[in-house]
Amino acid sequence: MKTLVLVEHDNASVKDATLSTVTAAAKLGEVHLLVAGSGCAAVADEAAKIAGVGKVHLADDAAYEHQLAENVAPLVASLMESHDAFLAPATTTGKNIAPRVAAQLDVMQISDIIGIEGDKTFTRPIYAGNAIATVESSDTKLVITVRGTAFDKAAAEGGSGTVEAVSGPGDAGTSSFVGSEIAKSERPELTSAKVIVSGGRALKDADTFKEYIFPLADKLGAGVGASRAAVDAGYVPNDFQVGQTGKIVAPEVYIAIGISGAIQHLAGMKDSKTIIAINKDEDAPIFQVADIGLVADLFKAVPELTEKL
Amino acid sequence: MKILVPVKRVIDYNVKPRVKADGTGVDLANVKMSMNPFDEIAVEEALRIKEAGKAEEVVAVSVGPAKAQETLRTALAMGADRAILVQTDDEVEPLAVAKILKAIVEAETPGLVILGKQAIDDDSNQTGQMLAALLGRPQGTFANTVEVDGDSVIVKREIDGGLETVKLTMPAIVTTDLRLNEPRYASLPNIMKAKSKPLDTKTPADYGVDTAPRLKTLKVAEPPVRQAGVKVADVDELVAKIKALGIA
Numbered sequence: 069m070k071t072l073v074l075v076e077h078d079n080a081s082v083k084d085a086t087l088s089t090v091t092a093a094a095k096l097g098e099v100h101l102l103v104a105g106s107g108c109a110a111v112a113d114e115a116a117k118i119a120g121v122g123k124v125h126l127a128d129d130a131a132y133e134h135q136l137a138e139n140v141a142p143l144v145a146s147l148m149e150s151h152d153a154f155l156a157p158a159t160t161t162g163k164n165i166a167p168r169v170a171a172q173l174d175v176m177q178i179s180d181i182i183g184i185e186g187d188k189t190f191t192r193p194i195y196a197g198n199a200i201a202t203v204e205s206s207d208t209k210l211v212i213t214v215r216g217t218a219f220d221k222a223a224a225e226g227g228s229g230t231v232e233a234v235s236g237p238g239d240a241g242t243s244s245f246v247g248s249e250i251a252k253s254e255r256p257e258l259t260s261a262k263v264i265v266s267g268g269r270a271l272k273d274a275d276t277f278k279e280y281i282f283p284l285a286d287k288l289g290a291g292v293g294a295s296r297a298a299v300d301a302g303y304v305p306n307d308f309q310v311g312q313t314g315k316i317v318a319p320e321v322y323i324a325i326g327i328s329g330a331i332q333h334l335a336g337m338k339d340s341k342t343i344i345a346i347n348k349d350e351d352a353p354i355f356q357v358a359d360i361g362l363v364a365d366l367f368k369a370v371p372e373l374t375e376k377l
Numbered sequence: 378m379k380i381l382v383p384v385k386r387v388i389d390y391n392v393k394p395r396v397k398a399d400g401t402g403v404d405l406a407n408v409k410m411s412m413n414p415f416d417e418i419a420v421e422e423a424l425r426i427k428e429a430g431k432a433e434e435v436v437a438v439s440v441g442p443a444k445a446q447e448t449l450r451t452a453l454a455m456g457a458d459r460a461i462l463v464q465t466d467d468e469v470e471p472l473a474v475a476k477i478l479k480a481i482v483e484a485e486t487p488g489l490v491i492l493g494k495q496a497i498d499d500d501s502n503q504t505g506q507m508l509a510a511l512l513g514r515p516q517g518t519f520a521n522t523v524e525v526d527g528d529s530v531i532v533k534r535e536i537d538g539g540l541e542t543v544k545l546t547m548p549a550i551v552t553t554d555l556r557l558n559e560p561r562y563a564s565l566p567n568i569m570k571a572k573s574k575p576l577d578t579k580t581p582a583d584y585g586v587d588t589a590p591r592l593k594t595l596k597v598a599e600p601p602v603r604q605a606g607v608k609v610a611d612v613d614e615l616v617a618k619i620k621a622l623g624i625a
Contacts, residue, residue, distance in 0.1 A: 136543065168506045171511050177501070194403075195500070201594055203595065242513075242546045244544045247542050259537075306521075320622075331391075342622060346615075355605060
């Protein structure tokens with residue numbers, strides 16, 4: 069089977085989410101990549117070095133600079149004439165583009181897969197991760213988004229792919245990019261962090277969130293996450309949100325502070341290797357999944373913990 | 378301008394789903410059902426655009442069993458003007474829903490279609506994008522802010538690194554993220570009034586759409602169960618445990 073993987077990038081470098089998607093694609097067959105962007109030749113060169121990659125299709129055109137789905141999906145659809153499966157990371161970019169490709173090819177997309185059982189058989193979580201469905205596709209071409217935390221990352225070095233320029237239909241003319249507000253952070257990116265310190269509603273406000281969560285995260289070199297309650301209350305920007313509607317993470321260690329553990333939050337973190345919970349309510353549902361729990365007032369326990377580590 | 382809002386009847390978000398013992402699916406018998414939370418946000422946004430004088434009519438549509446009427450009545454009670462139920466007892470996949478919606482869009486010619494970004498049961502996050510593709514129209518997915526500006530719509534989108542703003546030529550498709558708005562509650566008088574608002578019932582065949590599933594569900598299983606671990610007595614014990622994990 070010939071697969072085509074969408075490379076997630078910012079026109080400068082390959083994003084990590086691509087690597088786990090390559091691992092999933094390699095289980096299906098030959099791996100080709102698509103780098104669609106503007107002034108992104110360096111990305112294609114970097115992508116060609118990913119272990120196990122064959123051809124890298126480079127579509128370098130102003131129309132693809134911001135990866136608008138209206139422009140990228142027709143390009144992917146045209147490349148699918150010579151590929152059997154299209155895989156994209158289940159990031160906001162992948163989720164935006166892939167279903168559009170699927171509809172253009174008249175196939176049903178398989179979203180957010182966590183396992184590959186056969187050429188056309190996949191597992192994926194449904195109902196906020198409360199059930200795992202095994203589904204078999206009857207379509208001739210496959211369109212798939214891949215949950216990054218469910219597959220190991222392919223090695224970023226060691227491959228010897230060849231870069232080939234391709235062109236697509238270009239600008240569909242129905243949408244344009246206006247601007248973006250990207251949150252800057254020195255901390256590790258949430259979806260690839262080994263350790264995550266996450267805060268909930270109990271943190272009270274933005275200042276206390278900063279005062280209690282950030283020093284502990286810095287001490288551990290950890291990414292910072294938050295529950296929906298903390299985001300809705302304005303403690304942190306929404307790209308911190310972990311859960312069914314936010315990011316899905318599976319770090320080595322997830323430290324949940326002042327988070328009760330609602331179904332929607334657990335959906336985003338319950339595959340973490342070790343879960344540590346600090347909460348003053350000993351009946352909080354988070355303790356049912358936590359490997360290590362401490363029933364304590366976070367305003368006392370967290371500074372003490374930060375100091376003693 | 379008209380706004381079309383597709384809504385889905387799903388298990389209530391507070392209910393913990395139980396997988397059936399025979400592995401055929403999730404047990405929905407006698408389980409509380411509600412409007413998909415993202416769709417409530419879509420209805421609310423459509424109503425706000427109408428209240429701002431930028432739309433004349435809000436039409437709610439649902440594809441599902443006869444009971445999805447209740448979901449449409451909820452949308453009508455919130456303030457939608459009329460509703461269309463495409464009735465079927467089969468499970469309809471996003472691709473088929475998108476095809477039905479395409480036919481409805483072609484008949485109703487709305488300036489905007491506002492959908493939820495995903496249904497909390499199948500967690501697919503596909504229908505809006507598929508509809509946009511089938512219609513060849515632009516999409517503003519995961520909307521955090523929606524602003525109608527003449528014949529275009531400016532959508533601020535929630536993306537992994539933060540926010541992104543796009544400008545779409547209408548007609549356009551928008552899918553809602555949770556932070557777009559706070560949906561209103563339907564008041565009792567409005568619930569009463571909703572009973573007399575028009576609700577048309579159709580079938581997928583009326584739109585010439587084949588709803589046969591492309592994906593066959595072989596099995597639905599419980600996820601691996603996580604066992605509760607240990608509780609530590611104080612911070613010192615926690616520090617020792619964290620050090621033992623090798624991260625500090």
